[in-house]
Amino acid sequence: VTLSWKRPGTSVDGKRLDDLAGFEIERLSANGEWEVITTLAVTDAKRINPRSNWTHTDTTAPPGIPDFRVTPFLEDGQRGSPLKCLNR
Numbered sequence: 715v716t717l718s719w720k721r722p723g724t725s726v727d728g729k730r731l732d733d734l735a736g737f738e739i740e741r742l743s744a745n746g747e748w749e750v751i752t753t754l755a756v757t758d759a760k761r762i763n764p765r766s767n768w769t770h771t772d773t774t775a776p777p778g779i780p781d782f783r784v785t786p787f788l789e790d791g792q793r794g795s796p797l798k799c800l801n802r
Contacts, residue, residue: 715772715801716769716801719767719768719798719799721764737784738793739783770784782799783796
């Protein structure tokens with residue numbers, strides 16, 4: 715299953731998001747619990763043209779198309795709201 719999502723550009727207060735540190739990717743397990751399957755680091759936050767489109771391929775997903783969520787987090791550990799992502 716390949717997930718794709720857009721990088722958030724602003725924080726909840728509307729300010730430019732310059733301290734984005736990464737994304738936590740979770741998959742809903744059969745018992746209804748969210749499990750972290752990987753964390754992706756953002757290393758281009760200070761660049762003029764940071765990467766805007768992100769993808770991750772889950773090669774360990776069980777049969778069927780499970781639910782996923784991608785949550786951004788900041789350098790200070792604050793977590794944002796889960797982002798909309800497409801499952802392919």
